[in-house]
Amino acid sequence: MTVPLAASIVDLLLGLKLGASDKAARDRWSLEGVTWKSEQDGAIEVGARQFEAIALRLASGALTLEIDRIAVRELVGQLRTDAGALHLSALEAAEAELSGVRLQGPLTVPPQLLAAWQALRSADEAVTPSTAADAWCLGPLDAADGTIRGEIADAHLLFDADVTVPIRQGHIDFNDATVEHVGPDSRMGVSRLGLYVDAPNGRSYLYQFASAPLAGVEFERRGALLSPWVSERGKLHLKTFAETMLRQSAGGQGHGLTEQARLLLGRTALSGEVQLSDGLFAVPGLHVRLEGRAEGRNAVVMRSDALGQGLTVEMAALSAGKALVDWRGAQLACDKITARLKLQLRVEGQQLRFVLEIENCKVVGARVDLRPHRDARNA
Template sequence: MAAALAASLLNFVLGSAGGDAANRVTFEGLSSRFTDDGALGIAIRKVEAASLRIASGPLVVEVGQLALHQVALLVRVEGGRPRIERVEAASAELSGVKVDGPLPDAAARAAVQADPCAWTLAPLAAAEGTLRAEIVDAHLLFDANVKVPIRHGGVDFNEASVEHVGPDSRMGVSRMGVYVDAPNGRSYLYQFPSTPVAGVEYERRGALLGPWAVTQRGKLQLQPFLEGLLRQGRGHGTAGLTDPARQLFDRTSVSGHVQLGDGHLTLPGVEAEMGGSSEGRNTVRLHSKAVGRELTVEIAGLSVRNVVARVGALKGRCREVAGDVTLRVFVEGTQLRLAVTVPALKLSALHLG
């Protein structure tokens, strides 16, 4: 009786979970028993699913293939309806995952801003890489090739280069923001809301006047700088960008790579430990034909441990996640959207509930 009830409950839950009619799910090795307090415990040796499609408002999630191993569920029936109280699985493999939807609106961003602990970006402290940009017919810099090295988690603007016809320009950071000293004068790309700003070592000036007075162009330490902006709610959208910079970015292509370090990562609703940098894992590659309109971020060899995620009252955890992930942020009409593609992903020791 318990096994038949378990099968009926699983069919009911799957049918009412908001999935598409094309969803296909199969079970192997199903067994069940009632607990002392009347809940139904269900054990399944293997769960396989194909062509899953789940929509929640404007957010759409598609999964090509899903396999769960050694699954355990605890189900309670309340008011004639089943409620899954806990789900555990020894491991899971996913492939063909696609997520598409709009980025959070201003109200959601304000809620994140209210939580000062929502951002910890320790893997940036040891980041290594290089960012390159090509600016076509730019009014600020002429046609230009920009190179920004990232060393030991920071940007030293003395090492950044802006090459173009005629005398080259220089980038730097002052108390007002990040700037470019071009032959036609100084222009600001990003203006700080206030000073001092965490993670910034401002330019130093000598006795001369004009751009020749700058003896040190300044430095940015990525972890404290970006954490500070995100906690102020300025890491979303284009807050702080000047109008000339917005126009410039529509004509700017970007490429580059950043090898992230190891350490604790906290994002809104998610905590994890990144590791494996010595093996080349968690390498981020960026590319865009027009960074003002779209940006693609590829994470090769994603490797995170001790993942804890919260969505409302729901909490999940996972011992390890490994795979490759591609994120694309783009403008569609007046809306900023996010598309996530995951060719293959492996998870171990899942717990939900």
């Protein structure tokens, strides 16, 4: 099979523009052990013992995907006739390895996520509690451990400060959070109005809630006998709190970040490490179960010189199983995936762009289904 023919097939199947990732190099393709046979139901099964490609570049609109190398073993596809033309209906592979993967482009909300949000916001759409629970699940936060640190430079609205927020077993206890600066230190906490900072010059809210009580929150408590002093600063259970906030945002509820908080975050340098726990991560269109905490996998490192300019997130050892993705009418799944990830978010003018780099990626039991199927939540 020649390269032009292979490129034409990919163009037809995926609707992508194909070329070499390096103009000085040529993309190379190879197929070994090709098989072809007809099934009793009229389908045609096409297989290959191994497929390998080097120096690929694929583009779809503003998105570009570059792959230094991809090797797929025990590849099997099904072709079916529809209106007199052959179409790929399913694809399976025992194993795939990828290196030098780089996906970049403008950061936009996926159509599936927008559709889910619109459904939740529609007054005519009946959303049961079980449906809402299935749409958002942040299981890896349930027993997460780590520390988030922020350095607010030249924060003339309040103060220059070093902020430290520990995360223990999936909880943030604001009694343990510190806000250090010149003069008496400030304290963070959570009240029924929102997340706040008590500074020497008074209380300022960073995030305001739409309503209280809010799931996943233990609000601050005052001292005895109507004391004005706060005895407990409050706690957040990250998994429950984050899921609730996502649903409220999807429903058009919530005041969100205050203008003062936005200005502060724009001048805040961030760093932190969080060890995620095993569990299901699910949003509309994506289900994946993280695993391997006992071996130190799925630890997240974050850093930013200024959040107003961008953020970098790295996972040295992603390990997940039973992944399922709905994308453009196709359903992609695998039994297990391991990789090293690096995600960069950059502010360029009025636009937010992303660069996702993947190394040492191994996928086991990969499947692509292009036939009509149920929503990923019910699969």
